[in-house]
Amino acid sequence: MPSLSSYVPRESLVHGLHPVTKLVYVACILALAVVYSTPALLVVLLLATCCVLLAARVLRPAVRIMSRTVLLIALFLFVVRGLAEPGGNVAFALGPLAFKQAGLDVAMLISLRLFIFVAAALTLLLTTYPPYLMAALEEKKLSPRASYVVLSTMQIIPMMQARATAILEAQQARGLDTRGSLLTRVRALFALVGPLVLGSIEGVEARAMAIEARAFLVHHRRTHLYAVATSSVDRVLMVALPVLTFAFATLRFLVR
Amino acid sequence: MTLAIRLEDVSFTYQGAATPAVADISLAIEEGERIGIVGPNGSGKTTLCHLLTGFVPHFFPGQLRGIVRVGDLDTSSVGPAQLALSVGRVFDDPFEQLSGVGMTALEEVAFGLENLALPREEILVRSEAVLRAVRLWESRERSPFELSGGQQQLLAIASILAMRPHILVLDEPTSQLDPIGTDQVFGALHDLRESGITIVVTEHKIDTLASFADRIIVVHDGRCAAMGPPRDVLSSPDIERWQIEPPMWSRIAQRLRSGRDTRVCPLPVTRGELMAELSHAAA
Numbered sequence A: 001m002p003s004l005s006s007y008v009p010r011e012s013l014v015h016g017l018h019p020v021t022k023l024v025y026v027a028c029i030l031a032l033a034v035v036y037s038t039p040a041l042l043v044v045l046l047l048a049t050c051c052v053l054l055a056a057r058v059l060r061p062a063v064r065i066m067s068r069t070v071l072l073i074a075l076f077l078f079v080v081r082g083l084a085e086p087g088g089n090v091a092f093a094l095g096p097l098a099f100k101q102a103g104l105d106v107a108m109l110i111s112l113r114l115f116i117f118v119a120a121a122l123t124l125l126l127t128t129y130p131p132y133l134m135a136a137l138e139e140k141k142l143s144p145r146a147s148y149v150v151l152s153t154m155q156i157i158p159m160m161q162a163r164a165t166a167i168l169e170a171q172q173a174r175g176l177d178t179r180g181s182l183l184t185r186v187r188a189l190f191a192l193v194g195p196l197v198l199g200s201i202e203g204v205e206a207r208a209m210a211i212e213a214r215a216f217l218v219h220h221r222r223t224h225l226y227a228v229a230t231s232s233v234d235r236v237l238m239v240a241l242p243v244l245t246f247a248f249a250t251l252r253f254l255v256r
Numbered sequence B: 001m002t003l004a005i006r007l008e009d010v011s012f013t014y015q016g017a018a019t020p021a022v023a024d025i026s027l028a029i030e031e032g033e034r035i036g037i038v039g040p041n042g043s044g045k046t047t048l049c050h051l052l053t054g055f056v057p058h059f060f061p062g063q064l065r066g067i068v069r070v071g072d073l074d075t076s077s078v079g080p081a082q083l084a085l086s087v088g089r090v091f092d093d094p095f096e097q098l099s100g101v102g103m104t105a106l107e108e109v110a111f112g113l114e115n116l117a118l119p120r121e122e123i124l125v126r127s128e129a130v131l132r133a134v135r136l137w138e139s140r141e142r143s144p145f146e147l148s149g150g151q152q153q154l155l156a157i158a159s160i161l162a163m164r165p166h167i168l169v170l171d172e173p174t175s176q177l178d179p180i181g182t183d184q185v186f187g188a189l190h191d192l193r194e195s196g197i198t199i200v201v202t203e204h205k206i207d208t209l210a211s212f213a214d215r216i217i218v219v220h221d222g223r224c225a226a227m228g229p230p231r232d233v234l235s236s237p238d239i240e241r242w243q244i245e246p247p248m249w250s251r252i253a254q255r256l257r258s259g260r261d262t263r264v265c266p267l268p269v270t271r272g273e274l275m276a277e278l279s280h281a282a283a
């Protein structure tokens, strides 16, 4: 089973930043994505987040993850919103299916925001060693309970992936066909869901016992194996990012 | 001698279960004693371990009767995390022992020490010592999830030992280990004797347990069927009724005595005891 993290070890400036600096970055991007409401500005913002991913040398894994998740959601949105819109201009039609312009516009805005947010969040997830994040959050006075929740949340997707892989391998070993026609694949998917959900619930219970046995939360304070350094770059960014965000937010009123 | 553990008429029924998993158990364990618990599957060994570490009744709901005192704490009012400061618990499935916080074996050991709020230097010193003791120091940078079942078991034990509990409760700690790994674990437990730590261990490998434990407790259908020194308990004619495999050494001795009455002198249950009997017979 692989390690339970999506962390990609690389040498980059972004990797070396304090985890809280990266959290501030995610918050700033999120704020801008909410404030901006024109496709042009959102596209520029998306390009900017991709540049940061490139600088962090994790653009390729980030695109791979987004193409499997956000891209599918976006396509779904375009179809549903395009068809469900009650009236207005028809942008294009596929046989009896009429896609309405207003619905597509809404789908476009939501999808862009989704891409931007996931790109920013992946900057944090892919470049931050999870134990550093936990240490950094607790160093900034976040309670150990809360930092543990953050860490567990970060592990949900890799944990599910690891579990799914293990279950699939076991089912294939028992002779269940998971390849071939669409129908057999769908059947295999259903066979996967049950053990995945049950296994995850059991997993949560076992982990709760495991951390109790290690005296988690008995003291109000924890110490850490790692010391997370705050560099001068971090100090500058922690002030500069919110200021820049505020400045860029005003673009909203200039670009229509 | 001070008591490390005291159970008085303890019974526990899991919520929804018709019969108690553990019934009418009374026992007193002295500080520094090494107790081996044996019994067939489903006899209540794990539940007994849960009782000693507060997971029953704080984690598994159900009806608890009687008194469980561990050190000077009453487990009905102190939860597992608080108890973990003095009572170490090693679960039967090493995979379930992993905190999920440690990305490497070293971090997994460090997790418990971070919770104890120890200084960083102390965390490093203790982690290195226990990882070397179980021969996992070379693998300290590896993910706990990538280790073999046996290595995970050793890591689980190391993570608990690093916290330096006064009492250690191990539930089938060698279930995934080969004979070499088993010897390694029991060797490590043996070395703890000088530290005065009290050890309670459930184990199916009866030969290993017979030479390790000061006293054996036989659990059968949730009840304490017998309790005493290994030689008294494991040479008992009732051993088959308890569904326990007799130690290899007593089976050999039984053959050698060929039907002579075992009640006159109990059967040897360790290699040493068998050797003593043989040299006595030769003289």
Ligand SMILES: Nc1ncnc2c1ncn2[C@@H]1O[C@H](COP(=O)(O)OP(=O)(O)O)[C@@H](O)[C@H]1O
Pocket (backbone or CB within 6 Å): B014, B015, B017, B021, B039, B040, B041, B042, B043, B044, B045, B046, B047, B048, B060
């Ligand atoms: N969480 C639980 N809920 C209900 N019953 C349980 C639970 N855990 C164990 N039992 C039951 O309690 C009895 C003793 O189990 P256990 O303590 O696990 O025995 P052992 O460890 O000796 O195999 C068994 O009959 C088992 O089915």
Ligand SMILES: [Mg+2]
Pocket (backbone or CB within 6 Å): B045, B046, B047, B092, B171
């Ligand atoms: Mg058991």
